[in-house]
Amino acid sequence: MLRKCLVHLKGWIALYILLGFVIQFLSSLGIVVFQKILDQAVDGTGFSEITHWIVIYGVLLGANVLLNYADEYPGAHLSNSITERLKIMALSKISRMDYTAYQNMGTGQMIKVIENGAAAGNSILFTFILGTLHELLPTILFSLFFISYYDLRIMLVIAGGYVVIFVITNVLLKYLYRIKAAVLKEQESMSRYSIRGFMELVVFRTNKKYAQEISRLNETARQIIHKSAQLQMIHESFFALFEMFITVIKVIVLLYGVKNVVSGQASVGVMVALFMFIEKIYTPIAIFNVLFVGYKLNRVTYQRFEEFLNAREDANLEKGKAVARLQGDLEFREVSFGYGEVQVLDRLSFSIARGTSVALVGLSGSGKSTVIKLITGLLKKSGGKLLVDGTDIDELSLNSYYDHISYLSRIVRYSIPRSGKIWCLTRRCRMTSCMRFWTR
Numbered sequence: 159m160l161r162k163c164l165v166h167l168k169g170w171i172a173l174y175i176l177l178g179f180v181i182q183f184l185s186s187l188g189i190v191v192f193q194k195i196l197d198q199a200v201d202g203t204g205f206s207e208i209t210h211w212i213v214i215y216g217v218l219l220g221a222n223v224l225l226n227y228a229d230e231y232p233g234a235h236l237s238n239s240i241t242e243r244l245k246i247m248a249l250s251k252i253s254r255m256d257y258t259a260y261q262n263m264g265t266g267q268m269i270k271v272i273e274n275g276a277a278a279g280n281s282i283l284f285t286f287i288l289g290t291l292h293e294l295l296p297t298i299l300f301s302l303f304f305i306s307y308y309d310l311r312i313m314l315v316i317a318g319g320y321v322v323i324f325v326i327t328n329v330l331l332k333y334l335y336r337i338k339a340a341v342l343k344e345q346e347s348m349s350r351y352s353i354r355g356f357m358e359l360v361v362f363r364t365n366k367k368y369a370q371e372i373s374r375l376n377e378t379a380r381q382i383i384h385k386s387a388q389l390q391m392i393h394e395s396f397f398a399l400f401e402m403f404i405t406v407i408k409v410i411v412l413l414y415g416v417k418n419v420v421s422g423q424a425s426v427g428v429m430v431a432l433f434m435f436i437e438k439i440y441t442p443i444a445i446f447n448v449l450f451v452g453y454k455l456n457r458v459t460y461q462r463f464e465e466f467l468n469a470r471e472d473a474n475l476e477k478g479k480a481v482a483r484l485q486g487d488l489e490f491r492e493v494s495f496g497y498g499e500v501q502v503l504d505r506l507s508f509s510i511a512r513g514t515s516v517a518l519v520g521l522s523g524s525g526k527s528t529v530i531k532l533i534t535g536l537l538k539k540s541g542g543k544l545l546v547d548g549t550d551i552d553e554l555s556l557n558s559y560y561d562h563i564s565y566l567s568r569i570v571r572y573s574i575p576r577s578g579k580i581w582c583l584t585r586r587c588r589m590t591s592c593m594r595f596w597t598r
């Protein structure tokens with residue numbers, strides 16, 4: 159599904175990545191020009207020639223400021239598009255989803271899965287993948303390239319350091335997972351306990367359950383706080399580790415550089431440029447580690463969303479006989495239906511002739527809504543025949559059947575089309591008084 163999103167937004171993505179590369183290239187070039195200016199000043203090159211380089215430096219920096227600003231647009235466009243697109247995909251899934259699968263999931267849980275999943279999908283695509291391609295990769299590549307232009311050995315040491323840090327990150331990740339999973343679990347039970355306490359005042363107060371409930375919450379909260387602090391410390395250790403590594407490199411470059419400057423083998427400008435590149439290279443790798451951890455954790459959330467997107471679909475929506483005209487004869491012939499083990503209808507038979515109005519009355523839980531959902535084809539009978547104008551409903555293409563029937567739920571607001579057709583329909587059924595009440 160994320161791939162679909164990528165394909166849909168490919169133009170914007172290409173522009174965003176290209177801008178990232180251009181920005182980082184100009185920024186690195188700026189450092190090289192700065193080095194030239196410094197060295198020419200020390201060498202005693204003529205002022206007019208140095209001014210020429212200073213103008214180039216200014217133009218490079220200015221262009222970068224403008225590009226950085228322009229870059230905000232595709233960035234904002236993409237980050238919002240991905241979340242919205244994933245939510246649209248979810249709604250489009252609901253339009254085709256098997257009704258029983260929909261019911262089994264439950265609205266509350268489904269909304270949570272969609273909200274969290276869309277946010278996680280956005281983090282994976284935008285923050286991690288595009289963040290890496292747009293900013294981290296070009297910064298690292300150009301920095302390494304220009305460092306190797308000055309001194310290949312330093313570049314090799316830093317590149318080797320990346321690999322070591324990456325391996326260490328993966329080891330730390332295992333601990334991080336365990337702690338994160340525990341925090342999530344504690345947060346879920348915290349929300350379960352507190353919501354129970356908020357909702358069930360009468361039960362909890364009369365049974366004197368609040369003291370016990372509060373002490374349980376206290377313990378859960380203590381765990382969450384402790385583990386979250388641990389999580390933060392591990393996160394921060396990624397930064398600390400790499401900063402330590404970079405500090406060692408800086409000291410070596412300084413020692414080595416000063417020695418070479420003193421012996422006249424290297425210039426001050428080159429040493430400054432190397433320092434600037436090393437500084438530049440530190441941030442992306444530290445950020446990458448944090449993003450990588452976030453990505454791994456987001457995958458878990460996103461997986462649940464993907465399971466929802468892959469839920470069973472209603473095979474009868476498009477497949478089957480198209481309904482060109484509907485006379486309206488309806489017959490239940492020994493129809494049986496059950497929700498799992500619970501049998502609700504047992505060989506139910508009745509018929510409704512075209513043009514007649516029928517009210518289905520019965521005790522709550524007797525099966526009225528189930529009958530309606532069978533007539534609309536949402537639920538599938540387990541036995542018997544449900545004939546619409548003589549054809550079994552399972553043989554009809556439901557989408558073409560829906561061109562001829564209407565369904566009004568209690569929430570009438572969402573079902574009223576602007577044409578007012580439903581108004582006429584309800585008038586015909588002498589429901590105007592209810593209608594007025596509903597639309598008020």
Ligand SMILES: Nc1ncnc2c1ncn2[C@@H]1O[C@H](COP(=O)(O)OP(=O)(O)O)[C@@H](O)[C@H]1O
Nearest residue numbers: 261497500502521522523524525526527528529
């Ligand atoms: N999604 C469901 N899963 C399990 N049982 C259900 C489900 N929906 C309804 N039922 C059960 O099926 C029976 C009939 O329900 P329903 O058709 O909604 O009754 P009515 O509309 O007449 O009140 C009830 O016993 C109800 O508890």
Ligand SMILES: [Mg+2]
Nearest residue numbers: 523526527528
């Ligand atoms: Mg009902």
